[in-house]
Amino acid sequence: MNEHKVYFIGAGPGDPEFLTLKGARALERCQLVFVPTPYEQTFADLLGGKTLLVPFDYYFEELLEHIRAGLETASVAFLVPGDLTFYSPFQGLIDTLGAAAEVIPGVGTANAASARLKKTLDLPGVCKSAVIVSPRTLGDRPEDPKLIDFARPGTSLLIYMNNIPLPNLVEELRRGYQSDVPIAIIHRLCLPGEEIVLGTLDDIVAKVGERDFFNLRAKTKRPALTLVLVGESLAAEEDGTWWNYRRDNIWRYRDGD
Template sequence: MTVYFIGAGPGDPELITVKGQRLIRSCPVILYAGSLVPEAVLDGHNAEQLVNTAELHLAEIIELLRQAHERGQDVARVHSGDPSLYGAIGEQIRELRALGIPFEIIPGVTATAACAALLEAELTLPGIAQTVILTRYGTTSPMPAGESLGELAQHRATLAIHLGVRHLPNIVAELLPHYGVDCPIAVIHRASWPDQDWVLGTLGDIEEKVATKDFRRTALILVGRVLDPGAFAESALYDAEHRHLYRR
């Protein structure tokens, strides 16, 4: 028996790995985060037990996993995006280890990747940015030392900010001293879902543009020059003069 933490992707039911889909269709027990995972991801399942965990707390979820373990039934524990990023699987894994219940993590497509695809952008460009920082805006719980948005902004890397759309004015204020008023920024709502929407602007005008929308949650903020880079150098990968193992 194994508990499979499966990344269902950002919303589009086709953005799931072949392995994740196979496990969803074969596991006799499915526990899924119904508030973030579309039911279409579960199409084709043959589970005996299907539970939406949106209203359950940790102890209730662990008890369901323990019961499945006693029955010897594999569990598809379905999370949105990639479960290793803001998936709240760490506390579940800690409990499973204490109970001696085997588990495996199946990666998924991240919201950041879906947003980059929607914007037709590469988040790492030669001479522009070679680092992507995935973070969140600290509200309900404090950020660890050294991880405030202002401190991360000092790197001027491409930023992917989760859980921050309601605090956009504060985010803009913290970023402006490091990125400048003309730095591109995008706010993407429910990327890859049928009702996806987005706004692209600069730190100088993004608040005004977002004000015309109703982005309240499940929105990601991308910041960085890569969103509107202008001229940039070509990578060495396809440079005719660059020799490597496969091209001499």
């Protein structure tokens, strides 16, 4: 039995600068790499001389055959968009591979988006919770939750893989939030063609105009690389009040500490 591993490497939103050192070292050890588009372009410098396959071109059993063959000579890698934490299709492979699988965390799209906007998604007195959700995965039975169930004042929403036309999405969010809150449409973050549109529920449709950020006019059913963030914290500004409150009440060592 060889020691080769199958690494599921959190590859970040698309720019190899966001690959962790651990991920880069694991990738170096691999000869066969499964690479979803467009990572074969953006990661080209790290993939020279390796055998590249697109995971979504294969059925599950075919993938396992390729992996087993690849493991005979070296470790095998999957570049996982963002990382495994949310909306990643690799769980079946990881469970099937058992001890041979190793998961390496990475920079999720949510992390990279928060950094790009320079906004934390929770903020005392502004946003008390953040909810990660996708209309594609909620289900369409009457008893399934709807997006509006999560769109509440004081909640940041991170909407992945949106497939609702923007005017309808905004209308649903407007009913949930019951006011005009900030929204960010983040398209192809850290990739060629990146576009970020900031607005509010009242003006975002006009700001986006004819741009099809969700691939709704395309033939492909593949979700667009577009993340939607909604919530009051996107436009909130904080001063030093909460810092000093925490300094006084939480962080300061007390007698006996």
